[in-house]
Amino acid sequence: MTTLSLTTLSAGSRTLFPGVLACVVVAVASTFLSQHYGAPVMLFALILGMAMNFLSGDGPCKPGIEFTARQVLRWGVALLGLRITIGQVAELGWHPVLLVVVSMVLTIGLSMVVAKLLGFNTLFGLLSGGATAICGASAALALAAALPAHPQKERATLFTVVGVSVLSTTAMIVYPMIARALGLSEHGAGIFLGATIHDVAQVVGAGYGMSKDIGDIATVVKLMRVAMLLPVILFAVMCTRALGKGTSGPRPPLLPGFAIGFAVLVALNSTGWLPEVVTTAGSDFSRWALVSAIAAIGMKTQVRELAAVGLKPVLFMIGETVFLAVLALVLLRWAS
Template sequence: MANALMNAHQRSKELLPGFIVSAVVAAAACFLSEHYGAPVMLFALLLGMGLNFLSADGKCKAGIEFTARTVLRIGIALLGMRITLGQITALGWQPIVLVISLVAITISASVIAAKTLGFNKFFGMLTGGATAICGASAALALSAALPNHPQKEKATLFTVIGVSALSTLAMIVYPMIAKWLNLSPIEAGVFLGATIHDVAQVVGAGYSMSTETGDTATVVKLMRVAMLLPVILCAAMITRMQGNDATGERPPLLPFFAVGFLVLACINSTGWVPTIVQTGLNDLSRWCLVIAISALGMKTQLKELASVGMKPILLMIGETIFLILLVLTLMHWLL
């Protein structure tokens, strides 16, 4: 018992400096986001990359590695507190079919497009999942479930930057598209909730049009968040089929953060969770993700991201345009 406590104390001393640095960067990112309106994930990444020298050999390295991996998974698991089964079923079967279709078709098309452009199919899953599900959060979750690869962190950071930038642009442009198409408040909510990448931008765009549009957009968006679990399961199965990871261990069929996501979503669906607890866990999830993305930024050099070229950028823009056209087509047939 004494040895276990001593080991835990020693381990915490190793991890604390890197975690504290990541938390400070996350706090600075939140401050800048609140005052300048840009996505907090984007600020966290950029500030983290400015401090990438801390991830070299030194006191902060172990803590940064721990934060980028374990804290990230905790934040993903806590995303389950954002959704309930009641929210999903309230809109009827049509939006459910629409969301399932758009996620499956978009990710499949992204994998095909990525392979056509000469990329690894997992890069297509990463960018397609981020576009189809919930932006930066989905990119981080899928990255955690996909097989290890020398370029995985670089691809993840590029995807987070790209999807955050496109989501911010969408928050401004998509309400204009909805008005131009003469969509009803419900239709506009479905359109915004099904096409904008990140939850915060969906909320901003929806409520900028009307309360009804904002409520509908938020629920549709949360339905997309719920698709994170089956997609993670598929990614984990693919990873398992690849064989052992770098440590020689066979990856679990369903990662613990995916199990946590499912359990919390079920608990949240009972209606027994007090609002203050739900809000607190949602805030904790957000903080975990921002702190983790700060750590991921510290592990990456800006010159590496600058070397990606135009093809990945064109891939993500193409996925975004494809999603708009797909959603409008599905709305025509289903709503």
């Protein structure tokens, strides 16, 4: 029995290996380009993945690419929990927590309403609104993993990742100038940057580009937003059930396994029992898993499908980003 299981496992690994290796190679190349040219690594992974789209056709790489886009993605999201502790959130006090929660709820809620008014699928509003309000590409991938299969889901996910990556890079340059022009204090500037820029890397770049104190505050506020992944994933699954999506197949669990893993790792990391080498290794693996997964999604996407999206979704995502920034500034003024 054991010999049979090992043989089956070995055969499965051989089937997956070519595709997984292709995704990892793209992830390594994307990381190299990002480190040398300063653009978001997710954007490079998407572009290179789309350039290697031919690998996702019928052939030896297809199973591994499918596995990376689905299962490796879930591992990466779960391991994001090693970046956060409950203590980090508590140290900031209730004002930033309230600002993050209100911004997230209003941004996602308005995105879903506007998406429906514009004729989009309501869940696209949830996907793009969650990416804008929480943590950019990582949130888009996490929410996509929690939503049921849909013919347009991968194209919507890819478009959302491209959009938030470009907008996050733009915000990294523009938002520090806004903070200075408005005369925000270091505390206020840190909260503003951490509460509005989409991706963690861009928050770090913008914050520490202004000062160390601003960078520290911005990073913790950003991680607080990452912690909002769990309730939003739960909300996404409940929305899916309420809207009757995906009823043709088995209903998704109320809380997916990777979301439970995320919560458990946040709790474990908060105890201080985990050695730093474990949290660092887990966080690094999470990053590699997410970059590899987005490369796989890029490989599975037809460029002509992405080009057919049109201008309306682009303006929609820009509107979400502007709304979040203005809302955060208003709430900052109100809290002060």
